[in-house]
Amino acid sequence: MTTPFIGKQEYFGGIGSIPYEGPASDNPLSFKYYDAKKKIGDKTMAEHLRFAVCYWHSFCNAGHDPFGPGTRRYPWDVPATPMARAEARMDAAFEFFTKLGVPYYCFHDIDMAPDDDDIATYERQLKQLVGMAKERQQATGMKLLWGTANLFAHPRYMNGAATNPDFAVVARAAVQVRAALEATVELGGGNYVFWGGREGYASLHNTQMKRELDHFARFLTAARDYGRSIGFKGNFLIEPKPMEPMNHQYDFDSSTVVGFLKQHGLDKDFKLNIEANHATLSGHTFEHDLQVASDHGLLGSIDANRGNAQNGWDTDQFPSDLYDTVGAMLVVLRQGGLEPGGLNFDAKVRRESTDAEDLFIAHIGGMDSFARGLEVAHALLTQSPLEGWRKDRYATFDSGEGLAFAQGKLGLDDLRTYALGHGEPAQRSGKQERYENLLNQYLIRA
Template sequence: MSTLKPATPFTGRESYFPGIGPIAYEGSRSRNPLAFKVYNPEALVAGKTMRDHLRFAVAYWHSFTGSAGNDPFGPTTLDYPWNRATDALSRATRRADAAFEFMSKLGVPFYCFHDVDVCDEGDSLATYEGRLKEMTRVLAERQEATGIQLLWNTANLFSNPRYMHGAATNPDFSVVARAAAQVKACLEANVALGGHNYVFWGGREGYSTLLNSNTRLEQENLAAFLRAARDYGRSIGFTGTFLIEPKPMEPTKHQYDFDAATVIGFLHRQGLAGDFKLNIEANHATLASHSFAHELQTAADASMLGSIDANRGDPQNGWDTDQFPTDIPDLVQAVLVILGNGGFTTGGVNFDAKLRRGSVDLEDLFHAHIGGMDAFARALQVADALRQEGTLEEFRRERYASFDEGQGAAFRRGELSLEALRDIASAGEPRRPGSGRQEYLENLINQALLTTPLA
């Protein structure tokens, strides 16, 4: 992973954010809402810049396609000027202009997209392929102009009604083939744009009712589909990481990629573990009854922590609310796992997050991203300080020390039978368990949150 460079500011044929210049780091006391208070891309943390640690990406779909603001009880409330053109490719090009203007002003090194975010798919496969190819050229130009890179792209295999019963897991083979055609085009776009990862999120891969479903066949088909995609990707020169993004439900009532543990098991059983890692989304973790850090740790334990989708849900409901991440204490727990895993290699922090429906000004896009980036930057500072200080790690090391040598180590090596273990136990009751010290450890986190220097 080479060191990332600042983005070069970009404006297309017209400026969509004319009053707003590049967002600068102004320090925590700045009263300028359009400045970073913590995120200083050049600042060094543990020998690496914040930019290189966090590898921020903007998500094309939530911020530029203009569907944000809709919900089951009302249409979009956003009126984005770049979406007003009537011709599909003009609209798509203006959207790309807006996106790269925004991203270069925000100063992120990466972006992510679904195929249909960058251009409407049209009414035939040929049209779809042609438009995607054309937009790949447009995006490549803007990548070149700005230095912004493609963290990952993916095929939207869930919005078109043809996928109502699934894509790779559709009961009709012709829909599976159609989905494959889309993935093929997306892999080609990825290679052309130098993508670092390629993502699968199975929004319709699951079932609505067992009464009409063959879940075994569907999951076997999913594996066959992924193998074909992997083979094709590798054949055309994709050297990045394939990622699966788990989510327990929504839109499908039950999705096969429920959580990290489920996907890890699936990948191993299906011979996909060598090429695939996980893209962990915070709100998907909470929807699966896990914490964000839990899902990250599960992936890390399996050596499969690839990338993350940053956002937060509302603990008071069961929807994927995709709010921007602002809960710094929660992010500290997440970043502790990420740093403990050695940081990102091909992955990064993608803001799969959207404005609240009532946040209808273009300026709100900046507030939202600035807030999320500052929150992660602060979490990075605090997590690094905790690691430098070392008490957490030392506590953990001592707690498990009995497995480092002697009988504990022999047990771990599989050398002790149940009889041998019983004989060890017969020597006497284990000593009274020590305190797990959860409250003390939580206090350490809070103290680090309060006292870690801001810059």
């Protein structure tokens, strides 16, 4: 990307391209750690992190909550018609993308184009806006990280979409997925995401769970087949979340989704898009859900945000905890990267943050947090004793009877014979504090 995209009007006047100024800078509209061209190992920061901005929170969410309407008055919401507002929103989005300097963006179908109950109108409007987005991508060099369909907001989906007990609703959901897949292919998207916002149940009293899960698998299979038939070569991604809005959602966490995909033979085409706030809502850490997905070869992409430990819901705050970002990047680096996935900021500025610059400041902070996390994680893996310590802890499985057990060559009788010959095992410290201190040591280095 070169110069910022400016459409019919400038929506973020007074803010230019965000520069890298280094840790000593006090300029809130500059990067302190994210230097896109800086080499970390054999890749640049931009190649490692593959940052994306989400369309929905950044340009559609005005700060409303259950207790009141939105607090931000977006100038792109001023035009009189839904299509005119959508076009203005797109201009604002591409201006923001290019001024911030991210290479990617993500969208739901009805973020980009107005929704409509009439199928022909919905499809026509989406195609028109996709055409505009393609022109702006060509003009700016921006790319689409992934597309998706919003199958949770409309009242028709109150009982789910692919798992709905009414076949007519399942068929209507397919309309949106089909259109969103076509949009993703047209825009060169590398991935396509399914977030089952209402794929679950509110009560087991009125639910046939196995039947709904079977229907979910059939729906995903049909989507995969259609996507491949129109030339989509990227990853299909499922984004786990345990609950909210439903009492229980079927894609509860990484382990649940991995088991579901393998049960239904979908693990060759589908991977996981892990969101930090969803992981913590399921009772895990962000790093845990990443590690589970990665261990199965199914970590495809990341929604970068954080929750609030004092709140029991999905607050979608911008990431700022360096322990989280270091832990995440350790998982990513150990698996060799995220491509064709990336780090999408599925996060929203706080309801009280109402200035145009706040959207930039929030993204700058998130990008810096992950850039610093990348630097620290890389140093831990290449300069510190961390990996050697981890390997040594399991050294008894690298040779002799331990290796034979790991290879499936020993049964319980063999294990008993070994135990009889070696007596009570020696106590081995887990050295947890040493690992934690090592992370801190590298985290505070300049």
